[in-house]
Amino acid sequence: MKQIAILGSTGSIGRQTLEIVEFFPHNLKVVALAAGRNRQTFLQQCMRHKPLVVSLELEEDAKWLKEQLAGEDYLPEIHYGLNGLLAVATCHEASVVVTALSGAIGLIPTCAAIKAKKQIALANKETLVAAGDYVTKLAEQYKVQILPVDSEHSAIWQCLHGEARHSVKRILLTASGGPFRQLDRGALEQVTPRMALQHPNWFMGQKITIDSATLMNKGLEVIEAKWLFNLDYNDIDVVIHPQSIIHSMVEYSDGSILAHLGMPDMRIPIQYALSYPDRWFNQLPRLNVTELKGLTFEEPDTERFPSLALAYQAGRQGGTAPAVLNAANEIAVHAFLAGEINFLEIPAVVARTLDRHKVITPSSLEEIIEIDGWARSEALKIIRKQ
Structure with missing residues (x-):
């Protein structure tokens, strides 16, 4: 039986991963879960799967969770914040860590999981975007497989x-x-x-x-x-x-x-990352090729969509450019969702942030994280026209 830790359990990929776990109760077991601020959904997940180690983003939510579980016959080890993500990522019982966090926040716990020699089912693409050279070398050093979850x-x-x-x-x-x-x-x-x-x-x-x-x-x-x-x-x-x-x-x-x-259907690639090298029969909808219309x-x-060209540009520049691209984009997307900029300004903010950055070859994970913070700050200045 594979024992699973999930980073980002209340998000789309996290919830679908738990569906796969429920499809195969004799093959998969959840031993650790981490989520953000969706504490009600997280409480339900904890009660259903009874993981040993859990974490929420905020201390107050972790305290709330402990209070909710006080009258139950189940009480996990409860954490919060970055330390909580690290506790889940390195949970001793877990053999596979599903990294389903959104954004560059997934980088540090993914690296910790690699150092703990956990197999990585990677749904957090920003980890390899921001620090691809560092992460792949780390995985090679610790002889850890990184299995892709993205459908592509x-x-x-x-x-x-x-x-x-x-x-x-x-x-x-x-x-x-x-x-x-x-x-x-x-x-x-x-x-x-x-x-x-x-x-x-x-x-x-x-x-x-x-x-x-x-x-x-x-x-x-x-x-x-x-x-x-x-x-x-x-x-x-x-x-x-x-x-x-x-x-x-x-x-x-x-x-x-x-x-x-x-x-x-994302559940198909999620399942393959968890079942690899085997394929398990499931009841998910099947593709009927005779019904395809073209x-x-x-x-x-x-x-019209310059973001793709910006990504190629940053990728070819290498060094810290992809980390800047990713961080600036995260800030720009949040600003668009908040109504602060329009749709076409998203790539414009990213492009201007890249223009202000002098690309270097990072020497450590800490330096990548520092550059990520700089890019976020710079993108905010651009949005606020500073």
């Missing part, structure tokens, strides 16, 4: 299985294009947060849904793919595929292209 990277991973890596010509990451792929620039200026949160194919959290609408999510996935699969950026292409049936493809040197098809593809438009 899971697809690539599966298409690469059993193939000689030198025969890979390129990978093609598919993107739905989001809800606004057919809008002109004038219409994009009028996009509201409510409109942007209506993804046509996927059920996801707020931040990743906005990133999908700007195509920044695909840009972050390009950087993540570079580190997961040890590829050059020239060998990573993005193609718009509105139906989200083909999750990604690999082209080989002989002209063959292997594609991974399936329903747009699969279409198009080039991404980086003039």
